[in-house]
Amino acid sequence: MEASTSEPRCLSLQEIIDLLATPPSTITSTQCQTEELINDHTNVMSSLSSLHSSTTVKSIENSKAFKNKRTKKNRNSYKTLVIHNMRNNVTSGDIRRHFVGCTKDTIKRSYMSSHLNYAFVLHRKRRDAEYNLRRPINSHVFGSNCYVEFMKEDFQLSRIYRNADVWNVMVKGVPIDVTETDLLRIVDQRRPHLAPRTKHKVLYGYAFLYYTSIEEAVNVVKNADKFQISNQPLTVTFYDAMKSSWAQKKMAYLSQSVKHSQ
Structure with missing residues (x-):
């Protein structure tokens, strides 16, 4: 039987040469760089994980808010x-x-x-x-x-x-370079909406006035002969043919009421 020995193994000549050829500073530097890379990688992964978690939480919150809003709307629609x-x-x-x-x-x-x-x-x-x-x-x-x-x-x-209660009055014969403000000052300064819309609010020959009251619209059309700009008369009529017939009936009714009151 071969006896075992506890004596340390001697390095070979080539191992000793290789060890001597490697400077101690290189070994230490390599080890430090490796540790820095590991730390950097850990920090990056931690940041990405935190960002992903934050984005996920925000997405879940938005999804819940949208779902709750939609659920509330659907619930009310059945009430x-x-x-x-x-x-x-x-x-x-x-x-x-x-x-x-x-x-x-x-x-x-x-x-x-x-x-x-x-x-x-x-x-x-x-x-x-x-x-x-x-x-x-x-x-x-x-x-x-x-x-x-x-x-x-x-x-x-x-x-x-849609537009069931909107009465469109069309104004034609508007002079060039007349603005919305100019027209509203003459026709009806209470009307906030006009078309067409332009960058400088200049009207190119025509405009629309929108009313939600037939009485107001009829009153403007009835007094069309009083509206003029730069001594040029304006043509004021109802734009919608169907509504125009209803408005004409309303105008006739109002005229009769005025006559009877007199």
């Missing part, structure tokens, strides 16, 4: 009914008496036709809205063509009633 084709004389009291659990009502009327009259009815609870939706509508109060449904998306509703 809100829309009444279509109402009579012109329907009041807020009529709505609240018929619709049990109503907390708020908004009536939108049109001078053109009763089929453009509508109202929003907000309920405290969804079951109240569902109950009122199933109930037969009182045709004696709301009209024979009236019907009720849950509130749809805004764009669907606006597509039906």
Whole structure:
């Protein structure tokens, strides 16, 4: 049996030469550079992890906020009914008496036709809205063509009633370089909206005035002969042909009322 020895192994001549050929400073420098690289990598990874966590948290918060907002909107849409084709004389009291659990009502009327009259009815609870939706509508109060449904998306509703109560008055014969301010000062200084819009608010021969009251629009058209700029008369008419016929009837009615009052 071969005896084991505890004596240290002697380095070979080549190992001694290699060790002597490597300066101690190089070994220390290499070790320090390695440690610095490890530390830098650790710091970068830590920063990236922190940034990712922050971005993830922000994204989750935004997602939750959007979801809560959408959920609230959807929840309210099932609490809100829309009444279509109402009579012109329907009041807020009529709505609240018929619709049990109503907390708020908004009536939108049109001078053109009763089929453009509508109202929003907000309920405290969804079951109240569902109950009122199933109930037969009182045709004696709301009209024979009236019907009720849950509130749809805004764009669907606006597509039906868009510009229903906007009366467009067209002004023609506007001199060159006349501004919106000049025209409003002469025609109707209460009107805030005019078209076409230009950078310097200069009107090129025409403009539109928008009214939500037929009486105001009729009054402007009736007094068209009084409006002029630089001694040049302006042509003031209703732009919409359909609304023009309604406005003409209104003008005739107002004229008759004035005659009777005299």
